[in-house]
Amino acid sequence: MPEPRGPLALSNELLKDVLDFIESDPERTVNIDRRAYLSVESFRPPSLPEPSRAQDIGNFRLVCRRFAEIGIPYQFAKVATRFSKHGLERLDKICSHNHLAKHTRKFSYLVPYFYVEGSEQIEQLLESQATHHGYLDPSLFRKKADDQRRILHTKEDAQILRKAMTAFVSLQHVQILRVQDEADRLLLDMMEESELPRAAMLDLKWTPACIHATSTIAQALLHTRSPFSRFSGPMMNSQSALVIKDRIPQTVPLLASRLACLELHFDDSEALNERMRAASRLFKTVFSAAKNLQAVHVGFPTRSPLELRLEEIFHGVQWEKLRAFGIQSWRLDADEIVQLARRHRTVLRGLRLRDVQLREGSMWKDVLGMLRNEMEQLDWVSLRRVDYSKHFDELWADSMEIKDGSLEGSESDDEDDFPAHFSVAGSDNDRDDAIEYDSDDEHSLADTDQGPDANEIALSPNTTASLPFCTCSRSSNPASADDLGDNGIFVYYQQRKMWEQWVIGRCLEHSST
Numbered sequence: 001m002p003e004p005r006g007p008l009a010l011s012n013e014l015l016k017d018v019l020d021f022i023e024s025d026p027e028r029t030v031n032i033d034r035r036a037y038l039s040v041e042s043f044r045p046p047s048l049p050e051p052s053r054a055q056d057i058g059n060f061r062l063v064c065r066r067f068a069e070i071g072i073p074y075q076f077a078k079v080a081t082r083f084s085k086h087g088l089e090r091l092d093k094i095c096s097h098n099h100l101a102k103h104t105r106k107f108s109y110l111v112p113y114f115y116v117e118g119s120e121q122i123e124q125l126l127e128s129q130a131t132h133h134g135y136l137d138p139s140l141f142r143k144k145a146d147d148q149r150r151i152l153h154t155k156e157d158a159q160i161l162r163k164a165m166t167a168f169v170s171l172q173h174v175q176i177l178r179v180q181d182e183a184d185r186l187l188l189d190m191m192e193e194s195e196l197p198r199a200a201m202l203d204l205k206w207t208p209a210c211i212h213a214t215s216t217i218a219q220a221l222l223h224t225r226s227p228f229s230r231f232s233g234p235m236m237n238s239q240s241a242l243v244i245k246d247r248i249p250q251t252v253p254l255l256a257s258r259l260a261c262l263e264l265h266f267d268d269s270e271a272l273n274e275r276m277r278a279a280s281r282l283f284k285t286v287f288s289a290a291k292n293l294q295a296v297h298v299g300f301p302t303r304s305p306l307e308l309r310l311e312e313i314f315h316g317v318q319w320e321k322l323r324a325f326g327i328q329s330w331r332l333d334a335d336e337i338v339q340l341a342r343r344h345r346t347v348l349r350g351l352r353l354r355d356v357q358l359r360e361g362s363m364w365k366d367v368l369g370m371l372r373n374e375m376e377q378l379d380w381v382s383l384r385r386v387d388y389s390k391h392f393d394e395l396w397a398d399s400m401e402i403k404d405g406s407l408e409g410s411e412s413d414d415e416d417d418f419p420a421h422f423s424v425a426g427s428d429n430d431r432d433d434a435i436e437y438d439s440d441d442e443h444s445l446a447d448t449d450q451g452p453d454a455n456e457i458a459l460s461p462n463t464t465a466s467l468p469f470c471t472c473s474r475s476s477n478p479a480s481a482d483d484l485g486d487n488g489i490f491v492y493y494q495q496r497k498m499w500e501q502w503v504i505g506r507c508l509e510h511s512s513t
Contacts, residue, residue: 019060019074073103080108081164082179083157083213085147092160095167104168109161110179111213113188113204115145140183152212161220173230174221176213178206207268210237214244222251229292230261238266238275245282252282253289260321262290263297265328269304276308284315293319299328302355302385303396310336318343326352326382331389334362338370345375352382357389363488364499369481371503381503383496391490477502 060071081091087110095101151157165171180188188204214236221228244252266272287293298313300306310332322344341351351371358364364386371381478484484499 019057019071072100076100076103078106078108079104079164079168080110082110083112083148083151083209085151088151088157088160091164095160095164098167101164101167102169105170106173106175107164107168107171108175108177109213109217110177111209112144112179112181113184113206114209114212115141115148116205116208141187158216158219161216162223165220165224165226168226171226171228173232174217174226174228175232175234176210176217176236178210178235206235207237207239210235211240211243214240218244218251218255222255227258229258231259232263234263234265234267236264236266237268238272238279239268241266241279241282242275245279252285256286256289257291259290260292261295262286262293263295265297265299267301269301272300272304273307276306277312280308280312280315283313284317287314287317291319292321294321295324295326296322297324297326297328297352299326299354300330302329305329305331305355305357305389305392307331309333310340314340316343320347322347324348324350324352326350326354327356328352329355331357331359332362333359334364334366337367341367341371342374347377348375349377349379350381351375351378353386354382354384356386357392358386359389363486364491365481365484365486368484368486368499368503372481372505378504381500383491383500386496387491388489477505 057071057074060067076094079091079094081087094104184204214233220226266276287296296319306329310327310330325340325344325348337353337356341348358367371378484502485495
């Protein structure tokens with residue numbers, strides 16, 4: 001038998017190197033205690049390769065059986081499925097082939113706004129706005145609404161999700177994202193501008209969509225005893241937490257016990273404090289059961305800081321394996337941060353306090369001094385947009401806008417006539433306060449409060465943990481926390497950047513910023 005020639009003679013390792021130039025290694029991930037983890041692995045929307053890349057991988061797999069097997073992980077290590085007829089059918093096909101499904105490590109569930117009853121005047125609405133927005137076919141929206149109702153009635157999504165979670169035997173990471181195609185975005189814009197009564201319109205809501213997606217994913221994971229250990233919800237609705245508490249309380253501890261990483265960002269501000277307080281017992285159950293947590297992030301809308309005390313959510317829980325801890329948009333006393341950090345002073349490597357506002361009577365220097373003097377393993381601390389609560393309120397009173405931004409991506413199933421956008425906007429009636437992924441995060445060193453990285457979700461700063469301590473004789477480090485220039489009134493950008501360096505003992509003159 002003749003020896004293989006040309007590309008067929010290349011080893012599997014070399015062929016994988018070739019594929020790495022087309023699409024990155026599907027098994028290469030970011031460590032959970034690094035900044036890029038949340039940006040790249042958890043809060044970044046999934047996107048299809050460029051058409052040419054997808055075609056290249058497809059053509060590669062058509063060469064022969066050997067090439068087909070080598071290329072499978074590059075197509076199926078990350079599966080993104082939209083809640084839709086086409087999306088669920090595609091997921092069903094993938095998980096029906098074990099040789100494909102066994103390679104899936106990350107599953108992203110893309111959930112659109114749910115259509116709510118009240119569509120009698122949708123044609124009138126579209127006709128009245130057509131000159132401004134261009135023509136939109138009413139039948140498109142009726143079809144979407146009908147498809148959603150059919151899926152919910154038949155419970156097709158729950159059945160296929162259970163099948164998928166069973167087939168994904170290597171699953172590590174589950175992610176729920178809100179997706180909004182161009183047609184829905186235009187319809188929402190029309191509804192905001194229309195003079196028609198709100199009740200007469202076809203209404204789109206994220207709250208019921210988030211609740212349903214969260215419930216069905218949780219039930220599927222529990223039913224199948226999935227090996228997953230990471231969950232990301234960067235656009236959660238606070239009401240979904242209450243539904244989980246009421247509907248599936250017995251499942252929560254079992255699911256939580258599997259977690260090594262949990263990231264939750266609640267993007268609705270309506271009745272936020274009341275809902276989070278009502279969910280306090282659920283958080284206690286989750287965090288008490290999640291004994292293997294290595295990274296945790298809990299965040300809220302930038303312009304609506306949570307008013308609850310830190311322990312109303314974390315309940316004094318201590319995680320022996322915790323490496324990275326992050327919170328966003330909270331009004332706190334300094335001693336609350338100190339107490340939580342002190343519980344983890346021997347294990348914590350990264351601490352992220354984004355948009356944290358200290359209450360009157362507290363000072364940042366007390367937090368910073370404790371972190372510098374007591375934390376044994378701390379490699380990085382991020383203080384993006386930290387401030388004092390009174391100054392924060394004054395800025396908002398003067399109408400200073402601090403947006404969380406918006407996030408766009410490409411839709412996984414390519415099923416509609418419009419390109420899709422990954423929406424991380426606010427609540428159903430407030431869509432301009434959200435989180436943002438910055439695609440340059442893993443490469444850029446820019447880090448300003450209002451710059452290109454200002455709204456990116458991340459668990460560590462952009463200075464590397466491996467930088468050595470400076471031993472030069474001109475070290476400009478303040479001798480103590482009292483020398484940090486903390487006035488107890490406001491914090492400006494250069495000041496908090498200096499504080500980040502000082503806490504971990506780096507030279508303020510020679511360390512990279």
